[in-house]
Amino acid sequence: NFKTEKKLSLSGPKTISNRNLxxxxxxxxxxxxxxxxxxxxxxxxxxxxxxxxxxxxVDYGKTYEKRTIKLLKIGxxxxxxxxxxxxxxxxxxxxxxxxxxCQYFVKQILQTYKTDTKMEEMMRNMDFYVTPVLNxxxxxxxxxxxxxxxxxxxxxxxxxxxxxxxxxxxxxxSNWGTVGVSFDCNATTYCGTQPISEPEAQxxxxxxxxxxxxxxCFLTIHSYGQLLLVPFGNPNFTASxxxxxxxxxxxxxxxxxxxxxxxxxxxxxxDILYPNSGSSRDWARxxxxxxxxxxxxxxxxxxxxxxxxxQIQPTCEEAYSGALHIITYTHDxxxxxxxxxxxxxxxSMLLAVGVTRxxx
Amino acid sequence: MGxxxxxxxxxxxxxxxRLTAKMGLDSSxxxxxxxxxxxxxxxxxMGVMAGRELNPSFYEAQRAAHVVPIYLNTxxxxxxxxxxxxxVHKATVEDVGDTGRRYHLELSVKEFISDTTEKFTAEVFFxxxxxxxxxxxxxxxxxxxxxxNTKAEEDTLYQKYKTKTPLLSSDHLxxxxxxxxxxxxxFWYLCIVASSFIxxxxxxxxxxxxxxxxxxxxxxxxxxxxLKFDSTVLxxxxxxxxxxxxxxxxxxxxxxGVKALQMEQQPRCENC
Numbered sequence: 001n002f003k004t005e006k007k008l009s010l011s012g013p014k015t016i017s018n019r020n021l022x023x024x025x026x027x028x029x030x031x032x033x034x035x036x037x038x039x040x041x042x043x044x045x046x047x048x049x050x051x052x053x054x055x056x057x058v059d060y061g062k063t064y065e066k067r068t069i070k071l072l073k074i075g076x077x078x079x080x081x082x083x084x085x086x087x088x089x090x091x092x093x094x095x096x097x098x099x100x101x102c103q104y105f106v107k108q109i110l111q112t113y114k115t116d117t118k119m120e121e122m123m124r125n126m127d128f129y130v131t132p133v134l135n136x137x138x139x140x141x142x143x144x145x146x147x148x149x150x151x152x153x154x155x156x157x158x159x160x161x162x163x164x165x166x167x168x169x170x171x172x173x174s175n176w177g178t179v180g181v182s183f184d185c186n187a188t189t190y191c192g193t194q195p196i197s198e199p200e201a202q203x204x205x206x207x208x209x210x211x212x213x214x215x216x217c218f219l220t221i222h223s224y225g226q227l228l229l230v231p232f233g234n235p236n237f238t239a240s241x242x243x244x245x246x247x248x249x250x251x252x253x254x255x256x257x258x259x260x261x262x263x264x265x266x267x268x269x270x271d272i273l274y275p276n277s278g279s280s281r282d283w284a285r286x287x288x289x290x291x292x293x294x295x296x297x298x299x300x301x302x303x304x305x306x307x308x309x310x311q312i313q314p315t316c317e318e319a320y321s322g323a324l325h326i327i328t329y330t331h332d333x334x335x336x337x338x339x340x341x342x343x344x345x346x347x348s349m350l351l352a353v354g355v356t357r358x359x360x
Numbered sequence: 361m362g363x364x365x366x367x368x369x370x371x372x373x374x375x376x377x378r379l380t381a382k383m384g385l386d387s388s389x390x391x392x393x394x395x396x397x398x399x400x401x402x403x404x405x406m407g408v409m410a411g412r413e414l415n416p417s418f419y420e421a422q423r424a425a426h427v428v429p430i431y432l433n434t435x436x437x438x439x440x441x442x443x444x445x446x447x448v449h450k451a452t453v454e455d456v457g458d459t460g461r462r463y464h465l466e467l468s469v470k471e472f473i474s475d476t477t478e479k480f481t482a483e484v485f486f487x488x489x490x491x492x493x494x495x496x497x498x499x500x501x502x503x504x505x506x507x508x509n510t511k512a513e514e515d516t517l518y519q520k521y522k523t524k525t526p527l528l529s530s531d532h533l534x535x536x537x538x539x540x541x542x543x544x545x546x547f548w549y550l551c552i553v554a555s556s557f558i559x560x561x562x563x564x565x566x567x568x569x570x571x572x573x574x575x576x577x578x579x580x581x582x583x584x585x586x587l588k589f590d591s592t593v594l595x596x597x598x599x600x601x602x603x604x605x606x607x608x609x610x611x612x613x614x615x616x617g618v619k620a621l622q623m624e625q626q627p628r629c630e631n632c
Contacts, residue, residue: 146536265417270419271419
């Protein structure tokens with residue numbers, strides 16, 4: 001009986017016994033299944049235990065419901081202050097493929113750096129700060145039952161009764177409240193009562209805010225739509241390094257296409273998708289992090305947020321390729337000086353780097 | 361190349377493709393009426409390029425093009441035939457006085473069960489006005505997409521469920537993990553097609569609809585040889601990010617295709 005089966009195991013076709021939380025072995029961790037928050041937390045703990053030389057869990061805030069927001073800081077430990085790459089997943093609860101990708105990304109870089117000299121070099125020169133689930137309350141809520149699966153926002157109570165949740169990707173201090181938002185607390189794109197009114201947005205803002213000069217790259221992972229979005233969401237502003245962002249973005253889209261043939265469109269949010277304000281990516285760019293992208297993973301709308309588990313692997317593989325393209329470019333630009341650009345773009349890039357922190 | 365000569369060249373290329381699709385000509389027939397075609401091509405071309413050229417990758421072209429497979433679903437969709445946008449190649453938009461905006465699109469649409477793709481030109485007209493009216497879609501006679509043979513599967517499914525007891529009843533297709541019973545897949549496809557009637561009706565230049573999930577599907581007794589279903593479908597509008605909920609009563613048979621009988625938007629679910 002379909003309904004009875006569902007009651008026993010909200011986790012889909014596998015039974016509870018397959019998800020043995022107490023004795024989780026990393027070797028058995030299935031990166032191609034969706035995991036509830038408890039399993040992801042256990043995975044993080046286990047990863048830190050298994051890779052103490054390159055990994056540390058950092059607690060950097062609390063959600064509205066008082067859950068601790070954690071990231072994995074990954075890199076070869078050195079005495080010097082290192083440059084860094086930021087990746088966050090699950091800012092929108094229903095976009096389950098995003099946290100799956102963050103976990104895959106971590107696994108992949110840990111696996112690769114031991115044999116791949118390029119990854120080893122990047123791990124030496126940079127630290128990767130990966131937040132597998134940013135909007136923990138929302139993610140937990142989306143696992144509650146089949147009526148909550150399509151929740152997007154966080155779970156803070158709104159200004160009036162019955163109103164729940166703020167769209168965290170409209171709550172950052174980046175042209176907050178100007179476009180692509182709703183001031184109705186019932187709406188899915190409700191931007192909150194003021195910029196960084198939400199503890200989850202505060203956590204990212206304060207953590208990065210004191211370390212902004214270290215960060216070269218900021219990738220925020222979402223679904224769906226198969227897009228690579230560059231700043232800014234407000235159409236009245238163009239990033240000073242827009243050309244560079246587009247060129248590298250197109251390179252990433254090409255890297256993605258080579259894996260499984262999927263097309264990802266590249267452009268600013270207002271051009272490709274819709275205008276918006278208060279996004280974390282825009283905030284990161286305004287603060288001066290030069291290479292900032294929003295990834296919208298599979299699919300194109302057929303299954304949308306409910307991407308089947310048999311698509312987790314190919315989606316992660318192609319997204320990894322795209323992310324790696326951007327990260328490698330960012331790394332090489334900073335550390336090698338050996339960049340494959342034309343004369344014209346090299347000059348404009350030098351200018352862009354120089355004025356990055358002055359202009360928007 | 362000067363702008364004007366580029367435009368003329370571009371319109372001739374566009375128009376050539378568009379005319380071929382419209383007239384359903386094969387390459388041998390085209391050769392016979394070349395002269396006539398060129399004159400016609402330029403005249404048609406003036407219409408094609410009227411208005412503003414759009415970047416086919418940008419939202420305006422994408423939103424307009426997205427309506428085309430939705431329209432094709434309402435006309436030709438079935439439990440074994442569902443259309444989606446593959447890509448947009450070219451797009452222009454023009455104002456039609458105060459009445460609305462007309463998009464000319466060169467696009468590729470795929471029927472995803474058979475993996476058949478066809479490239480053609482279409483027009484989508486979005487009416488302006490106080491009250492939202494559905495867009496009007498014009499497509500040429502299609503060579504591939506309308507000729508996909510799904511008769512055997514459709515007849516089998518139809519016969520099985522025409523007199524089925526108990527009647528089919530299901531919910532949450534797909535489930536939270538994107539999975540569904542293989543036996544239910546044709547009904548999920550059927551719901552995408554039926555939802556297309558809603559999505560077509562509700563589409564504007566500021567929406568971008570997909571069906572997010574079938575919340576519930578209940579088969580009702582067969583009426584006038586049509587399989588009949590009562591359903592609640594959850595749509596996703598990418599632009600507002602909302603999940604509109606609709607009650608939808610529809611019928612299907614291989615002979616008549618899908619027909620939407622009643623559509624009613626449900627109140628917003630506060631904690632969904």
